[in-house]
Amino acid sequence: PQSNDSILQAINLSKSFGGLKAVHQASIDVKNHSITGLIGPNGAGKSTLFNLLSNFLTADEGQVLFEGNPVQNLPPHQIARLGFLRTFQVARVLSRLTVLENMLLGTQNQIGEHLFSVLLQPKKIRKQERESKEKAMNILESVGLAEKAYDYAGALSGGQRKLLEMARTLMTNPKLILLDEPAAGVNPTLINQICEHILSWNQQGISFLIIEHNMDVIMSLCSHVWVLAEGTNLADGTPEEIQNNEQVLSAYLGE
Numbered sequence: 676p677q678s679n680d681s682i683l684q685a686i687n688l689s690k691s692f693g694g695l696k697a698v699h700q701a702s703i704d705v706k707n708h709s710i711t712g713l714i715g716p717n718g719a720g721k722s723t724l725f726n727l728l729s730n731f732l733t734a735d736e737g738q739v740l741f742e743g744n745p746v747q748n749l750p751p752h753q754i755a756r757l758g759f760l761r762t763f764q765v766a767r768v769l770s771r772l773t774v775l776e777n778m779l780l781g782t783q784n785q786i787g788e789h790l791f792s793v794l795l796q797p798k799k800i801r802k803q804e805r806e807s808k809e810k811a812m813n814i815l816e817s818v819g820l821a822e823k824a825y826d827y828a829g830a831l832s833g834g835q836r837k838l839l840e841m842a843r844t845l846m847t848n849p850k851l852i853l854l855d856e857p858a859a860g861v862n863p864t865l866i867n868q869i870c871e872h873i874l875s876w877n878q879q880g881i882s883f884l885i886i887e888h889n890m891d892v893i894m895s896l897c898s899h900v901w902v903l904a905e906g907t908n909l910a911d912g913t914p915e916e917i918q919n920n921e922q923v924l925s926a927y928l929g930e
């Protein structure tokens with residue numbers, strides 16, 4: 676059923692919390708190599724939709740296809756290993772670990788989960804640890820956080836934490852990254868830098884789905900925008916089409 680130019684397709688996803696239909700038969704499509712936007716008023720269900728797409732929450736109904744394959748039965752860490760990564764609206768970094776340690780979280784899995792490989796191949800493991808550290812330092816360098824590598828993540832600004840969380844997704848060779856409000860609470864200078872990074876990662880072939888309230892960010896980055904309101908699809912189109920859509924404008928009134 677999937678068209679092969681889509682990296683992510685979600686069809687009729689629904690999720691209720693008690694009596695509240697947070698997401699109701701929402702569908703979304705992200706073209707391969709695109710930067711796609713997801714907007715909508717507060718409480719529209721955007722973050723919940725992200726949780727359904729990445730299986731941090733189980734959908735009541737609907738289907739999610741990543742590269743044409745259903746992923747709903749996979750736990751989030753296995754979805755991540757396929758190259759489908761996400762960040763959170765409130766960045767999830769561990770304050771009491773250093774910036775570098777945060778980058779390396781999760782890389783141990785790739786080194787070998789079997790006790791035997793730990794016992795029998797210590798040299799190989801040390802080599803892989805060295806390579807992971809080198810990769811992490813290169814990524815930190817590219818986002819301007821290398822000088823903070825040995826600082827506690829808790830000492831970073833809110834914006835730097837968001838940047839660190841994005842940088843960490845690059846450790847897993849992502850094909851698609853979902854970003855939940857990358858510019859929220861971030862100072863304008865850092866917002867510009869984050870946008871530059873997103874564009875450059877996109878040029879390296881990574882697709883993005885971005886929730887964002889900052890319309891300048893959406894307009895400057897996205898080729899296509901989906902609008903959610905009250906848990907369901909309101910519109911989708913180019914940024915220009917969305918900006919001039921009466922229904923979208925009225926959904927935002929009263930915000």
Ligand code: ADP
Nearest residue numbers: 692695697715716717718719720721722723724
């Ligand atoms: P958005 O990200 O678009 O602002 P959310 O997806 O966070 O919206 O929330 C959609 C609706 O679902 C809101 O009314 C919110 O209060 C509710 N909601 C979100 N998560 C939960 C939860 N874990 N339990 C109960 N209600 C929730």
Ligand code: MG
Nearest residue numbers: 721722723764
């Ligand atoms: Mg949200």
